[in-house]
Amino acid sequence: MSMEPAYLPDPGEWTCGRCGGPLVQSKVEVTYLGSVFSVILPACPACGLTMVPKSLAEGKMAEVEALLEDK
Numbered sequence: 001m002s003m004e005p006a007y008l009p010d011p012g013e014w015t016c017g018r019c020g021g022p023l024v025q026s027k028v029e030v031t032y033l034g035s036v037f038s039v040i041l042p043a044c045p046a047c048g049l050t051m052v053p054k055s056l057a058e059g060k061m062a063e064v065e066a067l068l069e070d071k
Helices: 054-058 060-070
Strands: 024-032 035-043
Touching: 024 060, 054 060
Parallel strands: none
Antiparallel strands: 024 035
């Protein structure tokens, strides 16, 4: 069982905007202001492009960004 948070996109068939391959849930590292976070996000296994769901970008990531910038 994984301890990393997992974020799913809206339902549907998601494909990579770079190479057209299907996106699969993958563990990725997100780095911001010297801090590294492991999360599970939709990513392309062929080229590595990762999709950050809008709800995550505008919600949790914006919250963490504000906390890190206040340090």
